[in-house]
Amino acid sequence: MTTDSAEPKYPEHTYLNDGYSLKSWLLTKDHKRIGxxxxxxxxxxxxxxxxxxxxxxxxLLTPQGxxxxxxxxxxxxxxxxxxxxxxxxxxxxxxxFGNFLVPIMIxxxxxxxxxLNLASWYMYMAGAVFALYAIVSGGVxxxxxFYTPYSTAHADSHVISTAVxxxxxxxxxxxxxxxxxxxIHRMRAPGMTWFRLPLFIWAHxxxxxxxxxxxxxxxxxxxxxxVERALGLGIxxxxxxxxxxxxxxxxxxxxxxxxxxxxxxxxxxISEVITCFARKVIFGYGFIATSSMxxxxxxxxxxxxxxxxxxxxxxxxLIFSALSFLVAIPSAIKVFNWxxxxxxxxxxxxxxxxxxxxxxxxxxxxxxxxxxxAALGMDRHVHDTYFVVAHFHYIMVGGALMAYLAAMxxxxxxxxxxxxxxxxxxxxxxxxxxxxxxTFFPQFILGYLGMPRHYHEYVPEFQFLHIMSTAGASVLxxxxxxxxxxxxxxxxxxxxxxxNPWEAKGLEWTIPSPPPTHNFEEIPVVTEEPYQxxxxxxxxxxx
Amino acid sequence: xxGGLKFFPDQASTMAGPVDAFFFYLVGVSVFFTVLIFTLVAxxxxxxxxxxxxxxxxxxxxxxxxxxxxxxxxxxxxxIMFFWGAKLYYDQERAPANALDVLVTGKxxxxxFQHSNGRREINTLHIPARTPIKLTMGSExxxxxxxxxxxxxxxxxxxxRLTTVWFEATKTGSFHLFCNxxxxxxxxxxxxxxxxxxxNEFQAWLAGDTGLPPVASGExxxxxxxxxxxxxxxxxxxxxxxxxxxxxxVALLGxxxxxxxxDYIRESIVNPAAKIVDGYQPIMPTFKGLxxxxxxxxxxxxxxxxxxxSGAKAGAAETTSGATLAVDAATTAGQ
Ligand code: HEC
Ligand SMILES: [Cu+2]
Ligand SMILES: [Cu+2]
Numbered sequence: 001m002t003t004d005s006a007e008p009k010y011p012e013h014t015y016l017n018d019g020y021s022l023k024s025w026l027l028t029k030d031h032k033r034i035g036x037x038x039x040x041x042x043x044x045x046x047x048x049x050x051x052x053x054x055x056x057x058x059x060l061l062t063p064q065g066x067x068x069x070x071x072x073x074x075x076x077x078x079x080x081x082x083x084x085x086x087x088x089x090x091x092x093x094x095x096x097f098g099n100f101l102v103p104i105m106i107x108x109x110x111x112x113x114x115x116l117n118l119a120s121w122y123m124y125m126a127g128a129v130f131a132l133y134a135i136v137s138g139g140v141x142x143x144x145x146f147y148t149p150y151s152t153a154h155a156d157s158h159v160i161s162t163a164v165x166x167x168x169x170x171x172x173x174x175x176x177x178x179x180x181x182x183x184i185h186r187m188r189a190p191g192m193t194w195f196r197l198p199l200f201i202w203a204h205x206x207x208x209x210x211x212x213x214x215x216x217x218x219x220x221x222x223x224x225x226x227v228e229r230a231l232g233l234g235i236x237x238x239x240x241x242x243x244x245x246x247x248x249x250x251x252x253x254x255x256x257x258x259x260x261x262x263x264x265x266x267x268x269x270i271s272e273v274i275t276c277f278a279r280k281v282i283f284g285y286g287f288i289a290t291s292s293m294x295x296x297x298x299x300x301x302x303x304x305x306x307x308x309x310x311x312x313x314x315x316x317x318l319i320f321s322a323l324s325f326l327v328a329i330p331s332a333i334k335v336f337n338w339x340x341x342x343x344x345x346x347x348x349x350x351x352x353x354x355x356x357x358x359x360x361x362x363x364x365x366x367x368x369x370x371x372x373x374a375a376l377g378m379d380r381h382v383h384d385t386y387f388v389v390a391h392f393h394y395i396m397v398g399g400a401l402m403a404y405l406a407a408m409x410x411x412x413x414x415x416x417x418x419x420x421x422x423x424x425x426x427x428x429x430x431x432x433x434x435x436x437x438x439t440f441f442p443q444f445i446l447g448y449l450g451m452p453r454h455y456h457e458y459v460p461e462f463q464f465l466h467i468m469s470t471a472g473a474s475v476l477x478x479x480x481x482x483x484x485x486x487x488x489x490x491x492x493x494x495x496x497x498x499x500n501p502w503e504a505k506g507l508e509w510t511i512p513s514p515p516p517t518h519n520f521e522e523i524p525v526v527t528e529e530p531y532q533x534x535x536x537x538x539x540x541x542x543x
Numbered sequence: 544x545x546g547g548l549k550f551f552p553d554q555a556s557t558m559a560g561p562v563d564a565f566f567f568y569l570v571g572v573s574v575f576f577t578v579l580i581f582t583l584v585a586x587x588x589x590x591x592x593x594x595x596x597x598x599x600x601x602x603x604x605x606x607x608x609x610x611x612x613x614x615x616x617x618x619x620x621x622x623i624m625f626f627w628g629a630k631l632y633y634d635q636e637r638a639p640a641n642a643l644d645v646l647v648t649g650k651x652x653x654x655x656f657q658h659s660n661g662r663r664e665i666n667t668l669h670i671p672a673r674t675p676i677k678l679t680m681g682s683e684x685x686x687x688x689x690x691x692x693x694x695x696x697x698x699x700x701x702x703x704r705l706t707t708v709w710f711e712a713t714k715t716g717s718f719h720l721f722c723n724x725x726x727x728x729x730x731x732x733x734x735x736x737x738x739x740x741x742x743n744e745f746q747a748w749l750a751g752d753t754g755l756p757p758v759a760s761g762e763x764x765x766x767x768x769x770x771x772x773x774x775x776x777x778x779x780x781x782x783x784x785x786x787x788x789x790x791x792x793v794a795l796l797g798x799x800x801x802x803x804x805x806d807y808i809r810e811s812i813v814n815p816a817a818k819i820v821d822g823y824q825p826i827m828p829t830f831k832g833l834x835x836x837x838x839x840x841x842x843x844x845x846x847x848x849x850x851x852x853s854g855a856k857a858g859a860a861e862t863t864s865g866a867t868l869a870v871d872a873a874t875t876a877g878q
Contacts, residue, residue: 070757071728143725149702150685154651154727238703241814244686245701278591282602287610309688311706314636316628325621329614336613337605339580344601349588357584364580367575375624377631378569381562381695384688384723449552449564450692452723455731459719461549509820534602 002408008498010417011512017137018517029114030517035100037121038091041128045087048135052080054477057439057470061269063460073456074141075157082133083142084251086166086407089400090258093265094176094211095124097407098204100415102180104508104515105198107189107524112182120175126318127169134158134165143454145255148236148247158230163222170215170222173261177211180204189507195289195306198506199282202289203268206296210257210264213300218254221247229358245310252303257438260299261364262396264292266403267334270356273410274338275531276504278345282531284337291330298327317376324374330369335360350502351425355406358433359399366394369444377407384454390440398436405432405483412487417514418494420486435479438472505531555714555739556694558635563695565627572620637695638709643675645670646840649680649687649700649722652729655837661756662749666735668720670712671745677709679805679843681836686875688724691737697723702836705805706842712739761845764838768830782827783820787851794821808843 013030018024025033056076059067069078099117103110136142140162142151151159157185184197184205224235224390225247234240236247267288275282282288304312305319338360347353369391372378382388409429413419442465451462458466500509507524554560591597641752645668649653656668670676680689682702690697698708712718722733739747753761764770773782789808794800796819801807810817812834815827833841 004851065731070731074725074728074730096865122699138681147686147725150725150727154685184730189669238701244703278600279593279598281602281604283603284605284610288606308632310686311701311704314632317632321628322625325625328621329617332617333610333614335580336609339583339587340603340606340609340837342584342591345587345591346593346600347588347591348593353756357588360699361581364577368576371573371621371624372569374621375565375569377562377626377628377635378565378626380632380635380697381566381692383697385690445550449549450690450719452690452719452721454725455721457731460732464548534600 008045008496010496011514011516013351013516014417014512014514015517016416016514017434027118029110029118031103031111031114031117032415032515032517032519034117034121035096035098038095038099038124041121041125042088042091042096045083045128049080049083049088050477050480052076052083053371053473055295055472056080059456060458060466061470063458063463070456071141071157072139072230074143074454075139078141078143079135080141082131082140082162082166085144085262085396086169087124087131089262089396090169090173091124091176091385092262092404093269093367093407094180094204094207094402095120095172095262097200097269097411098176098207101411101508102183102201102204103187104511104519105506106184106187106192107507107520107526108183108187109518109520109523111179112186112267113179116175116426117179118393120172120179121169123172127165127167127172130165130168132165134161138320144226145251146222146247147251148225148228148244149238149242152225152235153237153239160226163226167219167222168228170219173215175212175527177208177215180208181212184208186429189524189526193526196526196529197288197289198268199263199270199271199285199288199292202292203264203271206292207261207264209296210299211262214254214257214261217250218258221250221254221342224250230317245307245312246327248307248310249303252306253300256303256306257296259301259392259395260295262400264295266359266400267292268411269403269407270334270338270359272340272504272506273352273356273406275533276410276502277356278342278347279351280341280345280531281529281534282337283343284333285529285531287333291333294330295327297491298323298330300375302327303398307380309383311486321374321376325371328367328371328374335364335367349426350388350409350422351420352406352410352502354426354429355402355409355432358429358436359402359445361433362394362398362402362436366391366399369394376457381450384452386443386451386453386461389453390443392442393443398440402432402436405429408483410488410502410510413497414513416491416494417497417512418438418488418490419497419501420494424482424489425486428479428486431475431479431482433479435472435474439469439476440472442466442468442472505533551716552667552695553693553714553716553718555712555716555718556691556696557713558631558695559693559710559713561631561634564675565631568627569624572624635708638677638707639675639711642709643671643676644844645676645678645807646837646844647680647689647700648683648837648840649689649726649733649737650683651685651721651727651837652722652733654689654720654722654735657754657757657837657840659748659756659758660749661754661760662752663754666720667738668735669738669740669745669748670738671742672712672715674742675709675711677707679840680706680708681710681809681840685726686724687722687726687733690721690723691718692721693718694737705809705840707805712737715739715741726786757841757844758848760838761843763831764834764842765845768833770842773827779822786849789847789851793818795819796821796823805843805847808846812839812842 141157142155179380234242236242302324305324310316446465497513499512590748644659646657654666657663680700682700687700694710696710718737720735721735745867774785788803792800793803
């Protein structure tokens with residue numbers, strides 16, 4: 001895409017060279033720097049969560065527990081889940097790319113509340129300190145779902161400090177969501193009407209709604225766990241007159257929508273990248289934007305699909321099942337629209353686009369297998385087996401993480417002003433896709449065979465598939481290292497990117513890479529719809 | 544059964560076939576859409592790759608017709624899934640009336656079973672083939688879950704309440720039973736076996752080494768704990784008669800009513816204040832902590848075994864137990 005001729009000049013004043021002191025970073029109010037702070041923090045947690053995953057997969061190579069004791073294993077999967085979900089996936093795209101891009105994409109100089117934005121990072125870090133304290137001082141073994149009464153009356157691990165960590169982390173989520181909503185409402189550049197917003201913005205708007213409506217419930221739930229555990233009040237523990245199912249209702253009221261906190265921003269990324277590398281306007285803009293909102297709203301009413309076999313009322317089960325099927329439709333609509341966007345495109349295959357292809361593939365499989373779990377009579381067999389493990393990894397690791405990597409490659413030149421080595425990055429994308437499927441596809445079969453999740457030891461007939469899965473995980477592990485190598489290499493040797501290395505549309509590509517501290521010399525005036533890669537002249541309208 | 548390669552679970556219950564049939568429908572739909580999307584993406588990627596003469600995409604903003612198509616067709620397909628899944632669930636939730644009862648207690652980290660004649664076993668459950676079995680389950684500590692993959696059944700075992708699950712084995716042999724809800728350190732060792740025998744062999748097995756049957760043990764407890772002082776006897780009783788209680792509708796103080804199922808009877812014993820029977824004083828003491836989960840199940844089994852007095856029997860299922868008492872009083876008065 002870039003001609004090899006003259007290397008673009010590196011801009012003189014950028015947000016990166018606007019002060020080098022530690023203080024200039026730690027007290028920054030620049031949304032871009034805060035995005036970078038988040039990037040560094042969550043990368044650390046991704047590596048930590050990955051380390052736990054590695055240990056889990058190694059242990060599962062054999063049916064006996066030989067690498068570690070049962071309680072250690074239980075802590076491994078608990079901490080893998082907590083770290084990956086609360087400290088990596090929930091913040092990932094919104095906190096890094098949302099922070100960096102939301103103001104720029106709508107033509108603003110910063111978020112509405114820059115101080116609150118900085119505070120959100122500090123909340124995240126404070127939460128992280130508690131979680132890390134829990135990890136190094138012995139760990140926690142309740143599973144990331146903290147089911148009661150195990151978590152409140154039986155576990156003798158560091159439940160309270162972990163809970164406090166998640167509670168505090170939750171505030172960072174709420175602050176970020178609030179900031180995005182206000183920013184998107186109040187700070188759009190002239191001409192940036194609601195239906196000229198990039199779909200990335202719509203996705204973040206929907207995500208922010210979930211963050212501010214759902215996260216407080218998580219906070220209360222976690223706080224109640226702490227209260228019951230510390231004071232012995234009977235809230236969830238039937239031995240003291242509590243109701244263990246109440247916990248599950250509260251917990252999933254947040255934690256199902258939380259899946260959409262992870263996947264909606266990912267969907268936003270896909271719309272941005274696919275249009276650029278197909279050089280086409282998005283197919284069905286209105287339908288994609290609306291489906292994000294529908295997902296955010298409907299997503300709040302399906303939590304009971306986690307409780308079909310919990311002894312929840314049968315009739316509740318029926319309603320939750322019907323609604324869960326309904327929420328699948330907007331996701332399907334998006335996949336169809338992305339596919340249609342490729343039709344009659346002019347497609348190239350750089351790393352971001354390869355991740356998008358990967359995303360569409362694994363998200364399709366992840367979404368379809370969700371239907372098995374929404375179906376009452378089928379869920380009874382697959383509930384809490386490896387089928388579920390495979391399903392949500394397809395959505396959260398396959399889907400969200402692949403989109404995160406697409407975003408990393410796509411906007412890296414914007415954030416750093418440097419190109420990464422394209423060939424190697426493409427190899428990385430392929431390795432991640434292949435490794436991912438090798439790791440998690442066998443787990444669907446394991447689950448249908450009846451392998452329960454959270455098992456340290458298992459019956460020998462499951463071993464073959466576990467070996468396959470672990471083999472895949474090593475490919476996946478290497479796959480994840482490759483982007484790391486590319487990005488480090490690019491910082492040292494990368495060519496200057498210039499303002500718009502992908503020849504992409506969108507306001508972020510109209511300013512220098514890396515952008516100056518205040519983004520725009522002059523606030524832009526927006527005159528057209530997003531993704532105008534083609535002129536109306538060549539228009540072929542279907543209707 | 545042990546070791547070896549396996550890619551599909553045994554089908555060993557009446558539920559396995561229907562669940563698998565549904566599974567194949569779901570797999571069919573999934574494969575269709577996966578192949579469809581993969582093929583379209585691949586074909587478009589190759590056909591519309593950038594090359595001389597194809598530097599720019601076509602300007603296509605969308606198509607209402609297509610949007611409607613790919614909304615309505617999936618809606619239709621998931622509607623089928625919903626009803627099919629709901630039908631199976633309905634069948635899974637309703638044990639046939641002639642099912643054999645087995646009591647199950649889960650505790651960290653073992654399973655205790657007791658058959659209706661009193662025979663107990665741990666981590667192994669013997670059952671007859673071709674006979675519906677109903678498990679009534681309680682937990683002594685945290686949430687556990689009974690899962691028998693070969694039967695395609697699974698149900699949480701929740702402390703503080705009784706849950707049930709049923710199945711009918713179609714094949715003899717030994718099948719895995721897993722605890723499927725994470726319950727702490729040895730969760731993965733909370734596994735057992737279901738041994739399905741020919742019914743006549745099962746009868747022989749059952750006859751050996753029995754203890755007191757649950758109903759008898761429940762009766763003993765009922766007298767030892769002096770439940771009978773309030774619930775049994777002639778004339779005005781301090782507590783409602785429990786005869787014919789199970790399955791009847793009970794009117795509650797302050798309005799409302801409840802069907803007296805296992806869980807209600809259990810709750811009446813450990814937490815009598817939760818639901819007060821209309822027309823009675825809340826004087827029943829709680830027996831929480833005084834009886835184990837297993838003894839509770841025995842008490843429930845005994846209360847269930849108390850038949851309605853023959854005169855009132857016909858109406859018992861519909862009348863409240865208070866009304867049953869009134870009928871009793873009326874008949875006594877009439878004599
Ligand atoms: C001091 C008297 C007393 C004793 C002792 C007593 N109960 Fe009760 N029981 C009552 C009263 C009064 C009620 C009705 C008010 C209520 O619902 O609490 C009742 C209600 C019940 C009910 C619900 C009945 C219905 O019609 O819905 C059950 C079941 C029950 N008791 C079982 C037991 C068992 C089992 C024991 C022994 C472990 C026991 N009771 C001991 C007084 C007593
Ligand atoms: Cu969910
Ligand atoms: Cu258990």
